[in-house]
Amino acid sequence: MPSLSSLKIIFHSLFAVLIVCASVGAQSSDQNFPSAVTDSEIGSTIKARDIGDARLTTHYWVFEGAQGDIFINVVTRNFSGDIDVYQASDLKPLTKMVMFADAGVSETGRVIYMRQPGRLLLRVQGRSPNDDAASYKIKFAGSFVALAPQKEQAPPTVGNAEETGIKVNSVGTIVAVTPKATPTPKPLVRAPESAQAVVPENPPAKRSESGETSSSQNSPAKKDPGVDTIFKNRSANVTVSKTPPATSNPPARRSTTTSPPSRSRPEPAPDPLAGVSLVIMLKDGTRSERPMSEIIRFVYDHGFLTVFLKDGRIERTSVADLESVAVR
Secondary structure, three states, X not given: OOOHHHHHHHHHHHHHHHHHHHHHOOOEOOOOOOEEOOOOEEEEEEOOOOOOOOOOEEEXXXXXXXXXXXXXXXXXXXXXXXEEEEEOOOOOXXXXXXXXXXXXXXXXXXXXXXXXXXXXXXXXXEEOOOOOOEEEEEEEEEEEEOOOOOOOOOOOOOOXXXXXXXXXXXXXXXXXXXXXXXXXXXXXXXXXXXXXXXXXXXXXXXXXXXXXOOOOOOOOOOOXXXXXXXXOOOOOOEEEEOOOOOOOOOOOOOOOXXXXXXXXXXXXXXXXXXXXXXXXXXXXXXXXXXXHHHEXXXXXXXXXXXEEEOOOOEEEEEHHHEEEEEEO
């Protein structure tokens, strides 16, 4: 039979395990809503991500410290990442621990001196380098002050989008496709035969265009060779009269419009270059005269007088051979 002391040890061990498990399930990944450290020891696990997903997992914790030294001991397994401590008021960094995944367990520690009491923010950021989950355990001592257990405010969540039936992993690879259930068509409800509309045998007579009512309903209708009756005795008599077809060629109307009097076209304006010629005199006495109406333009270009004619020809004369150029 176990003694009373051994029962106490077992009870305290179970209580510590329950506290650690509660801390493990309460980690937060939102900096604005960190998890409260309510005991001197916390820990959690980080799941392995899919192949090709290089993202890091981040956990935020918050605790308080009194004036003096705060001792922090960190033990990790299969964890690669950083563990940082900041001031919660202005996010001033106080210490940093870089952890690497080894074959066994990695352990390190830090000491933080507090000049005055304050609230601190602990950030654990890392991942597992393989397919196994990573874990960490952090112990506090010294002037560490645990927060009182309280109901934490849950961070805002984003609602689920419309279900498409396609499941993908974190890197976008399609894992499974669930076919959508086809909706069953609603059966058409037909109205019973008794509810169908019944046409009265003797409907009321309609008024004619002139406003006069038709003859008595009981009097038999006189048959006309130009009138056919349909529906027989099943319902009201509906008559269809035969009308003569309309003429396809209506009489032509005389046009009353008169054509406007013809106007004389305006005479073209006289050409201002008519009677004006380009006269080129050479030093050897040669004289060339060409009307300006046949010339597009003439320019001095690199020691030559170039004349562009409307018929596409181009004439060039050296400036050294020119005596005079005039437009008359």
